[in-house]
Amino acid sequence: MVHRHAVTGRRAALTAFGALLVTAIPPAVAAEPAPPAGPLPSAAQTLGADRPSAPVLRAMERDLGLTPAQASRRLVNEAEAGTRAGRLRNSLGDRFAGAWLRGTTSQELVVATTRPTDVPAITAQGAKAVVVKKTLGDLRAVQRKLDAAAVRFDTRDTPLWYVDLPANRVTVEARSRAAAAAFVKAAGLDAKSAGVRVTATRPRLLADLTGGDAYYINGSARCSVGFSVTRGTRQGFASAGHCGRAGARTTGYDNTAQGTFQASTFPGKDMAWVAVNDQWTATANVRGEGGRNVRITGSVQALAGAAVCRSGSTTGWHCGRIEQHDTSVSYAEGRVNGLTRTTVCAEPGDSGGPFVAGVQAQGVTSGGTGDCRSGGTTFYQPVNPLLRDFGLTLKTAAAGAAAPQEHAVQTWAAGRVYEAGAVVSHAGVRYQCLQTHQAQGAWAPTRTPALWQRA
Template sequence: MVGRHAARSRRAALTALGALVLTAFPPAASAAPEPVPGPGPTAAQTLGADTPSAQVLHAMQRDLKLTPDQAATRLVNEAEAGTRAGRLRNMLGDRFAGAWVSGATSAELTVATTDAADTSAIEAQGAKAAVVRKGLGELRAVKEKLDATAVRMRPAETPVWYVDVKANRVMVQATGEAAAADFIKTAGVDGQDVGVRVSADRPRLLKDLVGGDAYYIDGRSRCSVGFSVTKGEQQGFATAGHCGEPGDETTGFDQSDQGTFQASTFPGKDMAWVGVNADWSATPDVRAQDDQRVQMAGSVEALVGASVCRSGSTTGWHCGTVRQHDTSVRYPEGTVDGLTETTVCAEAGDSGGPFVAGAQAQGTTSGGSGDCTDGGTTFYQPINPLLSDFGLTLTTTSASEGTPASQDNAAADAWAAGRVYEVGATVTHAGLRYRCLQSHQAQNVWSPENTPALWQRV
């Protein structure tokens, strides 16, 4: 009884204490409820797939034959599929054997596994399941053996190999079955894990010719690309004659094989052109400030006093003005006539690079004095005589399809795209006579009746 009474007394005391405690402090204000977290951004929102650029949509419509809505839907579906594939890859671990999407717009996801028991989990993520023999890690191990063998063999006849997750094997692209078999055998891999695709295709680097970029001559010196040109089917670039002689080999800015000097004149004139191999593509571009590019629309000669800019592989992009045309300069190696003098600076290695006036090609850097720290004088070889002498066509934003014509053939008085015209030259076009107002190489879009800036009817 005593204990029971004592317990009741302690409970009463605690109750009283509790009452005292509760009344000794003012009641706390009711805490605001925790905010309920909203849904996170979707995969499409995170990747920006829900707000694609007009350029992306346009290219998808053009190349994938989609409508604008189909292109937009596809981008969203692909982004969402990537997230689901990632979840499944993490879940499957070593059993994961790859994932891919298919369908023009649906981007239906398929995930491959080496265990049929994973099918229900894959389908629960809205994907199709493909049960295969090899996991992705195993396939990559096979490819690594081919990689190591390629370092030793340098197999020119087997230029491509890759893991094909759809086929669940490593594929070797070769020019013939024998070459592929030799590659596979040397690598010591199981032929059951490797498929062969016979193709004559040989991948190559795709590189643009851009005015102002460096190129190297027979490994002994460096000059700069002038302007892209063509002669028939041969692509190439104009540059300075003192940079190389016919037959000299060139490598590009990345030290890869580039081309061969086709023609060169120096001294007397300072002009040359290099024909490039199939790895390089002619462009109307010239490298300007901060790696931006300007594009050439033609070769209309600028007046004395006009502004001109120059690009070169040593000093980059600099501008000045034309001092005079038709200048003769005696270098230690000989005299060059017909150059244009400018107030633009240049340094060694800039030789051959382009001079431009707005969107018009003017010439290729020859030589000069001074530097780009204290200023100097630079001369350029005008581009129109170079095009005319070598029978070249300047690559422009509206590249003419005409072949440069001889100035002394029977049709010399008929206007023709690709022909270089000097001021005062007269032509016949559509039964009418015109006189040239500015020296230039004719473009298809520059027919006399449409270009009063270049031609005057007589």
């Protein structure tokens, strides 16, 4: 009898994204009948935030100081806030300067704009309006200049830089103000372009290579399985680029043959994926508190300030909040761009473990500082770019077929990764994306006002 193992997100696995794009364009989707009469699902219902799992609630209670009722309300509020932020992002256009959540038990959505006349429209959506000088596009342009300068600049004394939405600036974390000033100057920026935070810490990769469901690379180094994925008829899991190179062979936690790295990128990005043999079965599960499974239903990106939980083999299941997206980290082993910074603790061996917001996949552990005794900072590689760049489909409780991402207006299709602001055609109507996600089969625009609005 064949013994089949489940490819789960148990404990920690480094997942990532790379450059294998599916090139086949799917046929146009036939017009879908009108949705049934009655109210459409709310954002919380679409994202499963109204049905939180016990492991998520228990960890939020422990790590965020919430009661189960407060944790449940927070998950629902964060799901609804993501939709409202998406609508405002689309309506504000180039004036949009970011959206984030603040507060612990009663989360408040904050949306920034560069035009005072936008304030009434923002408050009408139940958000706090903030008028700032720089748009989100302006801030990302500054970060891109720093990213470009880091190619030729020694960043050992400037290990971190990121878009700080509440401060409306790009912040450079450095070991001295002189080091930060030199880095900013090397990027062709003036002293006012970026804020400086002096710190003695430097992020490190969290990899003495143990993980959720541990796996071994070429019989020696050890990492962990993250989110299960499929590509066509092949199944496997995402992991970190610093775990192994393309062609490296893996064995499972029980030392049986498992699979092969199909692609790997590090530094620049920290991503790879492993295709497994037929002895292993991909599931939608991530290992939560007490070994209980959290079933993943999608990959809708959470806002800065939202609660997020992580699974790892060294320290188990822990929660915290998202601090910033769009973070560049200079590890001793190389620089990685586009990471998300969190307050979740982690330790070596937790590398590659899955980050989830409710039941929505967010990313996989890359590295960080500190530990789970004194606290720390952990960075994760966002999962949606991973899925898009490798042409992968996230294994979910109700997954759709894989399809490539296009940049022009396109027909909506399950399996594609859609960025916030993308425009699609579905059933003869144009829709604009509210929140970055990989489309699931049941998430057609006509049925998910949490994710789409008519363009």
